[in-house]
Amino acid sequence: MTQARYRDLAEWPLMATALVFLAAYAWQVVARLEGEAAAPFEVVMWATWAVFVADYLINLGLAPDRGRWFIWNLHELLIVALPFFRPLRLLRLVTVLSVLHRSVGDTLRGRVVTYVAGSAALLVLVGSLAVLDVEQHAHDAKILTLGDAAWWAITTITTVGYGDLYPVTPLGRLVAAALMMSGIAVIGVVTASIASWLVQRIELNTEAAVTASEEPVRSELAELLDEVAALRREIAELRGRGGGIVETTGPERG
Amino acid sequence: MTQARYRDLAEWPLMATALVFLAAYAWQVVARLEGEAAAPFEVVMWATWAVFVADYLINLGLAPDRGRWFIWNLHELLIVALPFFRPLRLLRLVTVLSVLHRSVGDTLRGRVVTYVAGSAALLVLVGSLAVLDVEQHAHDAKILTLGDAAWWAITTITTVGYGDLYPVTPLGRLVAAALMMSGIAVIGVVTASIASWLVQRIELNTEAAVTASEEPVRSELAELLDEVAALRREIAELRGRGGGIVETTGPERG
């Protein structure tokens, strides 16, 4: 089985696993479960983790060039191996976007709305859960509920940053830094898409101008072809009459 | 009557309705009217709401493909059906922009100034009223006057976010999130417009270069046409003389 075929087959099961993981993780974080109460959720999370590890190993096994795949997918190893990067497993849900994308169609406006809105929503969701997970047990924490976490994530990803809420632990600040960078990337994509859409409209005009500038060349060429054809007919006629002078004709050449 | 014709006819009455709605809504929000005092304003707002519902139903009735129109205009249904989205009815005033646009003319600079300034002003107005409406009755609210609300809306839409004022209720935070996203879109349009204007100037040079590169081809073609024409004249002359040798001429071929 090739890696591409495996990925096609694994796409939907992995997305389902990510959704199960999301539900277990969100419940555990929001309900502040610890000790016995958290046990069933821990089991679910270990199970989903096993699926992600298996996916990583199968991908590594099927890769045509394993060394190269390993180097270019170090981030996958980090997400799978380190508990801190656990929330990033939710990024698998980005697959939902490509599904949405296919159904929305291929217009730029649809694409931008789908990807930007989808990515931003996913980032806010992952960021909220992750920051709440690492912050809520700190003694001077400001972010204590999922509502607060989501509000903080939105003010951060848009780079507004009121400062009414902010993470105070090193891990929370790492989550925040990742969210800020994502925010800049999202803003960049929005601006760049609008710009490229405006430029595309200009480009269409350029193409039209190029085609238009070809027009006279083509009409002159057509005129020339007619002229040469007329010339040839006259020569043929001349030759026909000239045939009355000498009888011997050379072999006809194509 | 077609839907397009209805829209042309309804444009100005709907804008007037939106203005009446704006006046009633703003007065009610700013004067913190409740109970008996609010009654006449409530009547006006129900009346304007009836107009918007009628407009929605007429549009749905006149649409060539009702199912499709319903899907693509779900936001219109939300604005009309849910009281929370009430302030969005003010977005009808965006029609003023297209009127301004027509009078400003078609230069890019005029367009950007009109749309960006107009949209930003409208968003600040709608955002201020909406946030004041939902925030002012919360016990720990920071945004308590229209001046504060407008100041908060400006710091939010520009993504500055000092944090001296910020919403504290879930609904207020929803309004804020909408305003932040609008802010990013406005910034994106400003940047993209400047970029496309700079690119357009580059494009004009490209078009000129393309046209210039066509020039030699066209002059060579003209030379060639002259050459072939001269050739034909010489053949015609040769044929004229050749006619003195044999009397019989073949049938003239077109």
Place this chain on the structure above:
Amino acid sequence: MTQARYRDLAEWPLMATALVFLAAYAWQVVARLEGEAAAPFEVVMWATWAVFVADYLINLGLAPDRGRWFIWNLHELLIVALPFFRPLRLLRLVTVLSVLHRSVGDTLRGRVVTYVAGSAALLVLVGSLAVLDVEQHAHDAKILTLGDAAWWAITTITTVGYGDLYPVTPLGRLVAAALMMSGIAVIGVVTASIASWLVQRIELNTEAAVTASEEPVRSELAELLDEVAALRREIAELRGRGGGIVETTGPERG
């Protein structure tokens, strides 16, 4: 005298006036002068104001189409007529930028650095003085020194907005709003310039591709010209010999 000629003559005197105004205004604001102590500065400011009024009237008098000039220069009237817009007179110093621009040369990098750095510095200067002027007498003001005002202006124009300092009076907030919008414009120009520079490099490749695609057409045309010329020589030769058959020649046609 034409308006254009007047503007050339008045450029440097007006800039000098703006510098004198800047010195007097800055001194008065920073030293918190009031009453008697402020008198000499008031005299200087009234004198520079008289120069700006005279400039406005002369421009209006020399304009080819006075009504049109009046409409398109309403902002000049506001700056000259309303004391609140006084600090905007400093924007005359933007002339310094165009002088700098000429000496820096015409490269895009030089232009961006000059205009962005120059405009940003001027906006920070004007914004600092204006906000300090309107804020420092408010009883709960946060911005009390020129250093604080400059720091606040920088955090505002870059849209960082820490919120350690912010204006509290309506006039101060108006100054802040103007500075935020300028900030967005400056950021837009920076991004757009980088984008157009990158696009220009792509465009050069397109132009090269267009020129290259013309090459084969031109070489084929040259070959065709040679071919037709050879043909004509052969015909001429044929005709020269044919001349030995019949003596009568038709009139030579050019």
Place this chain on the structure above:
Amino acid sequence: MTQARYRDLAEWPLMATALVFLAAYAWQVVARLEGEAAAPFEVVMWATWAVFVADYLINLGLAPDRGRWFIWNLHELLIVALPFFRPLRLLRLVTVLSVLHRSVGDTLRGRVVTYVAGSAALLVLVGSLAVLDVEQHAHDAKILTLGDAAWWAITTITTVGYGDLYPVTPLGRLVAAALMMSGIAVIGVVTASIASWLVQRIELNTEAAVTASEEPVRSELAELLDEVAALRREIAELRGRGGGIVETTGPERG
């Protein structure tokens, strides 16, 4: 020895010096060393400073046009001569980026990730150390640890600006202003790169369109060439027969 050759030779030793400087400077700043304890670090820093001065002088000596090099490298003089600009010596480490760049390859995505991530990381590092250096001895300072300084630098460079931490000394505010401007430049580069990548894809389509519009012209030209060649063959044949009338033939012309 030419300046270019010197730069090639000096690249790695200077980078090593910058790393040594970084280690000494970071240790001194973070450990709040003063008096005797700081002495060995001071020695190391004076030594690295001597290397940078020597590099500056050698570059000045080898420059083809010394006056011009001096003017265009005034910032180098400032970095070398003024103790306050000391942290900027770390910007030499930007050389690491060009090395990384070479190994990452020439794809736009790789370039953007390398440069933006590298520059941002370097700016955060330099900004953190510099702000901690100038702030930590102020009595009302908020930024007191390297962790806080790095967190502050990230919120500043992304223009989020929560305002939980901010510099309070004039020098700290200068560092902050530099970091904010760098942040805007970094955001501009991210957006512009995405935009130019989108535009490049549009451009490729334009190039294809231009090439396609050349196609018919070229095929018509080829047809014309065939036509004229056929014509010439017929004339040659005609002439061959005509040769039966008069014996003398002119010299064959190519």
